[in-house]
Amino acid sequence: MIDSVKSALCASAIALVLSTGAGTAQQLQPEELVAALAPGSAGPMVTTLKSQNALVVDRSAQIPTMFDFPSANVTVGFDENSHLLTAEGMTALRSVAIALQDERLDGQVFQVAGHVVMQNDPNSATRLSSMRATSVVEHLTAYYDIPAERLVSVGYGALAPVDPAVITSPLNTRIEFINLLAQ
Amino acid sequence: MKPSFTAFAVTILSVFMSATVAVASVGDRVALVIGNENYEAAAALKNPINDATAIAGKLETLGFDVVKGTDLGYDALRDTVREFTRRARKADVTIFYYAGHGIAVDGENYIVPVDAKLSDPVDWEFEVYNVAEILRLIDRSPGPSLVFLDACRDNPLASVLANAQGMSSRSLNNRGISRIPTETMGASGSVIAYATEPGQVAADGSGDNSPFALALLEHIGTENTDFASVTSLITRDVIEMTDGVQRPRFDVSLTGPLILNERVAPEPLPANGTETASLNPQATQPAQPATSDTLQVEKFMFETAMASNDPADFEAFLSAFPNSMFAPMAQNAISRIQGEAADVAAVEEQMAALNTNPSQQPVTVTRVVNAPFSLSVTPQALALLSNEATETALGMNRTQLRQMQLRLNLAGYNVGTPDGLVGPKTRNGVRAWQSANGFLATGYLNNVQHQYLTASTHSTYTAHLAANPNALTPVARKKISSSNSKKSTTKRKSSGNNDFVKGVITGVGAAIILGR
Numbered sequence: 198m199i200d201s202v203k204s205a206l207c208a209s210a211i212a213l214v215l216s217t218g219a220g221t222a223q224q225l226q227p228e229e230l231v232a233a234l235a236p237g238s239a240g241p242m243v244t245t246l247k248s249q250n251a252l253v254v255d256r257s258a259q260i261p262t263m264f265d266f267p268s269a270n271v272t273v274g275f276d277e278n279s280h281l282l283t284a285e286g287m288t289a290l291r292s293v294a295i296a297l298q299d300e301r302l303d304g305q306v307f308q309v310a311g312h313v314v315m316q317n318d319p320n321s322a323t324r325l326s327s328m329r330a331t332s333v334v335e336h337l338t339a340y341y342d343i344p345a346e347r348l349v350s351v352g353y354g355a356l357a358p359v360d361p362a363v364i365t366s367p368l369n370t371r372i373e374f375i376n377l378l379a380q
Numbered sequence: 381m382k383p384s385f386t387a388f389a390v391t392i393l394s395v396f397m398s399a400t401v402a403v404a405s406v407g408d409r410v411a412l413v414i415g416n417e418n419y420e421a422a423a424a425l426k427n428p429i430n431d432a433t434a435i436a437g438k439l440e441t442l443g444f445d446v447v448k449g450t451d452l453g454y455d456a457l458r459d460t461v462r463e464f465t466r467r468a469r470k471a472d473v474t475i476f477y478y479a480g481h482g483i484a485v486d487g488e489n490y491i492v493p494v495d496a497k498l499s500d501p502v503d504w505e506f507e508v509y510n511v512a513e514i515l516r517l518i519d520r521s522p523g524p525s526l527v528f529l530d531a532c533r534d535n536p537l538a539s540v541l542a543n544a545q546g547m548s549s550r551s552l553n554n555r556g557i558s559r560i561p562t563e564t565m566g567a568s569g570s571v572i573a574y575a576t577e578p579g580q581v582a583a584d585g586s587g588d589n590s591p592f593a594l595a596l597l598e599h600i601g602t603e604n605t606d607f608a609s610v611t612s613l614i615t616r617d618v619i620e621m622t623d624g625v626q627r628p629r630f631d632v633s634l635t636g637p638l639i640l641n642e643r644v645a646p647e648p649l650p651a652n653g654t655e656t657a658s659l660n661p662q663a664t665q666p667a668q669p670a671t672s673d674t675l676q677v678e679k680f681m682f683e684t685a686m687a688s689n690d691p692a693d694f695e696a697f698l699s700a701f702p703n704s705m706f707a708p709m710a711q712n713a714i715s716r717i718q719g720e721a722a723d724v725a726a727v728e729e730q731m732a733a734l735n736t737n738p739s740q741q742p743v744t745v746t747r748v749v750n751a752p753f754s755l756s757v758t759p760q761a762l763a764l765l766s767n768e769a770t771e772t773a774l775g776m777n778r779t780q781l782r783q784m785q786l787r788l789n790l791a792g793y794n795v796g797t798p799d800g801l802v803g804p805k806t807r808n809g810v811r812a813w814q815s816a817n818g819f820l821a822t823g824y825l826n827n828v829q830h831q832y833l834t835a836s837t838h839s840t841y842t843a844h845l846a847a848n849p850n851a852l853t854p855v856a857r858k859k860i861s862s863s864n865s866k867k868s869t870t871k872r873k874s875s876g877n878n879d880f881v882k883g884v885i886t887g888v889g890a891a892i893i894l895g896r
Contacts, residue, residue, distance in 0.1 A: 342758065
């Protein structure tokens with residue numbers, strides 16, 4: 198049940214992501230991000246724990262997938278195997294920035310989770326995913342005045358693929374924004 | 381009604397061709413230019429009079445009323461400064477250029493008149509002229525001031541003074557002038573330029589002019605360019621000419637943009653089809669290869685279209701220069717503007733729909749992001765440290781370094797063939813790019829600067845790669861070395877006897893001398 202909610206969220210996020218690829222195509226729309234990231238989008242497990250004041254996670258550590266926080270996956274473009282943002286990547290982040298500035302997400306704290314799959318080198322994948330997450334946080338704080346306290350970067354490596362069946366799927370390499378619900 | 385772009389463009393063409401420069405109304409500009417060369421108590425310098433004459437001529441073309449003096453003794457110097465002060469009382473911009481010996485004692489900078497002996501530890505103060513005094517007088521004029529001290533050349537008089545009895549307790553340094561705190565200049569803003577880093581020795585130059593004067597002459601009249609950007613061009617040239625030995629220093633505290641050579645758009649010609657056709661060089665000589673002049677015209681027209689952001693202007697540009705390197709960008713601009721217009725229409729439609737159904741609740745405003753992507757520099761981005769470590773942390777491989785070099789080239793900072801080898805040329809390019817965009821010019825990028833470079837060059841870069849698929853293909857070794865060859869001006873250094881003063885008088889601890 199929990200998993201299905203989570204993957205439903207992921208699926209909708211991926212759908213957004215796919216539409217951002219081509220230059221002239223529709224861009225990633227902040228409205229959809231706001232909807233996916235709003236506290237109301239939390240899954241039953243997190244909602245229940247929260248209502249019992251029992252929701253405790255380490256905001257700077259990898260959060261197990263069973264925690265169904267409101268989240269959105271965004272394919273952010275980086276140059277090859279680096280943490281250098283491409284113009285396409287920055288274009289996607291502009292939509293993220295607009296969403297983060299929306300009053301419905303005002304003041305909320307997000308984990309910026311880097312996901313990278315490198316089949317034969319999990320250590321490098323973790324390192325690269327962490328650097329990419331940091332790069333995204335730097336970009337959002339430097340160019341959009343998002344307070345640094347609202348963004349916590351964490352590298353997940355290949356721990357949480359959205360498409361475990363096809364591990365090499367490009368969808369698995371992404372930046373995930375997770376609303377920590379003031380954790 | 382907007383004037384016809386084509387007619388306007390033709391006017392620009394004719395301006396370029398007849399080399400007539402339309403200078404914007406310049407207001408009241410006064411300059412003080414001094415070159416001291418033939419010293420009574422020291423060997424003559426070689427270039428100050430040439431430098432002063434050339435600079436004075438250049439400033440006159442920029443609309444300055446120039447008070448010029450050469451080989452001035454103390455009394456003549458004082459009279460010249462007085463004359464300048466009198467004329468500059470209401471000046472909108474003032475410039476002070478000094479070439480000659482200078483000296484700094486206890487952090488105070490002095491100009492050395494040609495009749496100074498500097499042999500007596502007490503008398504010397506009555507033989508020199510305090511720069512601070514000139515700065516104070518300059519600051520009486522309401523406008524910004526630019527001060528160029530091309531005076532940090534090796535100074536034999538300094539050693540005389542340093543060796544004089546009683547000077548040992550003074551802070552005298554024979555390695556060039558001291559830095560002047562810009563706070564000492566008034567609220568109208570100022571630039572204080574040193575031919576080299578304060579405390580270092582500047583070259584007199586083996587040609588007719590010092591490297592600093594050459595670079596200043598070359599760039600001070602750069603059209604429609606803020607002086608803050610001109611400084612980076614000067615810096616780049618001096619570094620190149622001296623193989624990195626000499627680096628000018630600019631302390632800029634301008635309170636707004638200062639453009640010394642503002643070229644105004646001439647009055648548009650009345651629309652006249654026949655004349656337009658006959659004046660258009662593209663029409664009469666379609667196969668003519670682009671010379672640097674026509675390139676400049678293309679660039680100017682493209683920028684004009686960019687400024688008006690009118691698709692009609694871009695279309696006019698495309699019909700005038702169908703094969704221009706800017707053509708893809710013009711095409712993109714047209715589709716972008718049309719897209720934006722469609723967006724505006726959609727929003728207006730939405731608003732109209734809302735207005736006609738006031739009862740419709742709740743109103744959900746859906747923000748639509750379809751505008752083309754662009755990034756603006758923010759104070760937060762400017763504040764981030766950049767140094768060798770931040771660039772190393774980017775982990776750029778050879779290909780990524782090539783891309784960075786190509787982007788710098790496309791942004792207008794020529795760093796040579798994008799070979800992925802980062803030498804002084806690339807560093808200077810980075811520095812100039814940083815300076816032009818408001819970043820601290822360290823020569824090394826950090827992550828957000830790399831992001832800005834990527835974002836701001838995106839459309840040109842994409843267009844360039846589309847037109848030149850091999851632009852980033854690794855180049856042959858010999859090609860790399862040829863790209864490293866220096867400008868001809870650089871060679872002045874090795875030709876002739878070496879007037880470059882690298883070594884300085886050694887063994888004198890006590891005092892600062894600015895000096896020639």
